[in-house]
Amino acid sequence: MINRFKFASKKVLLSVLIFLIFVYVTVLLCTIPTDFTITFENGKATPSHIGVLIIKDTNEKFISLLKLDLGRTGKDERSLNYLVTSIMKNSVFLLAGGIILAVLLGVSKGIIDSKRGSTSESSLKVLGTIIPISLPDILVIALLQRLAVFLNNHGIEIFKVGGGGSINHVLLPIIALSILPACYIARITSMAIDNCYQQDFIKVAVGKGCSSYRVLWNHVMRNAIPSIIDSFPTITSIIIGNLLMVEKLFSYPGLTQSLLNFYSHNDRDGVIANIILIGIIYFILDATFNMLKWLIVKPLKEESI
């Protein structure tokens, strides 16, 4: 128990340290002025701005961030902490919805795609998963928007094509965000299931008299879940990467949309605050998946040792 606690503490400390380095590097990169240049004269490098001042600025900003002060907007001097309560909430809602939908769709599709002990493989099912993976996000989003317009024209107003504020606005972005990760999870799931069905313990389970349903849920999925959870960190990267495109094209008031606004207004504090908040979301998701892995996958890895 003490060892487990030590292990967990080490992991948490390491994650905190990495996060602080990430914050510092972000602040440093954003503090370097956009017109920063280095001129070389007579073999001597001369920076356009004094490096010590940049570091000093970075340190001051970093300390204020440690005091949980995100700063103020350049335009109206409003406290940026409002990002946490309003904008970040929108993005978290979108990401959480996207991940949950991706897992539900992906695992279900993976089960359908898998051979489940049979020798014949349906290429059509596999293609149904691989093709969406190869589609560009922008095309998926455009198709979904066309679908929403078509439905709206026919009086079915479930989906709103753009904007935010109601549940109808968030449905399409969630679907758009979940398609690619869902296909990825489906491939991982189907491969993990097929791999499990080749094991002797599955033949033993069938020999015991387990029904195909019981074999799938009690034996196969129990052993396939660690592989699926192992793929979640990749899913996090994919889904956060797609967030920018989805929020922009659906005009959804989220963090990446706000980041673009601050960037276009050359608002350093706003950009830093947005990047850090996106980073926090990434770290929280990563920590959650690591915790799941620690609880479910680790005992299995110990077995194989």
Next chain:
Amino acid sequence: MNKIIEVRDLVKHFEITSTKGLNKNYVKAVDGVSFDILEGETLGLVGESGCGKSTTGRLILRLIKPTTGEIYLEGKNINDISEKELRGIRKDIQVVFQNPYSALDPKMIIEDILSEPLSIHKIVFKYDYDKEVKRLLNLVGLSEKDAKKFPHEFSGGQRQRIGIARAIATKPKFIICDEPVSALDVSVQSQILNLLDDLQKELKVSYLFIAHGLNVIRHVSNKVGVMYLGKIVELGSVEEIFNNPVHPYTKALLSSAPIPDPFSHKEKEVLEGEIPSPVSPPSGCSFHPRCRYAMRICSEKKPFIQNINENHKVSCHLIDSDNDFKGVLA
């Protein structure tokens, strides 16, 4: 004694497609196997790798469906029954696999592994699961405390004991032992074989014992079937097969077994060539390309299995030839 298992002309051909996807071929893994196993009896199946021993076992278990042929469990044909009916019948037929490391679900504790068949087949009342699991563990020489452990916490021999406990949990009439000691140390092998023997005496269970090792087969079997390229070429009592082998393949197989005597100079009958492909087996007797006694008829006509005596059957043209086959094969 009652017949527990009757296998009649069992055939399993696996379809294979060429890489170009144009030609379909068939791997004749099992090609007309027939035998009976009586109550409390052990039939040993021996043969080279790829001869169809394990496939025969899996066909009887109905883990794979036979191409043709019949399998009777206590007189009931289990070949054409529905999945649901089959699940009920699985209570009476169990299996012990070769690899104890992969035969136990790594994510289940032993208690769950052993109580699952109890719950599926309602062997005991739910509140008696714990008691029954402890009884099964004791029966195979493991401690009651082991019930809460995962398979990875056990050695290979212990895992195989758990596999056996799982197999006997449903009180089966017939157990297929698919090379149950091949993956174990020699010292552990004898423990497992003795355990299987003790359980047979206690539970009157019948075994189909699949193995490579002739010594193991001799130790555990009442009857022995020698398989070659999907067919049983010789079948008889253990004494007949080991003391009076008739088929040239059986003789070569027995001759190839090492003798634990450094001064023994017994001439060995070494088999030449490789086992032919089961996709295109040789015409006539499938053993004729490797047989030193092969005659013209051997490449032309398939031999039928014939009785030599009450306890001995062989599938070889030599017993039909004008030659005194005993003289030829001696």
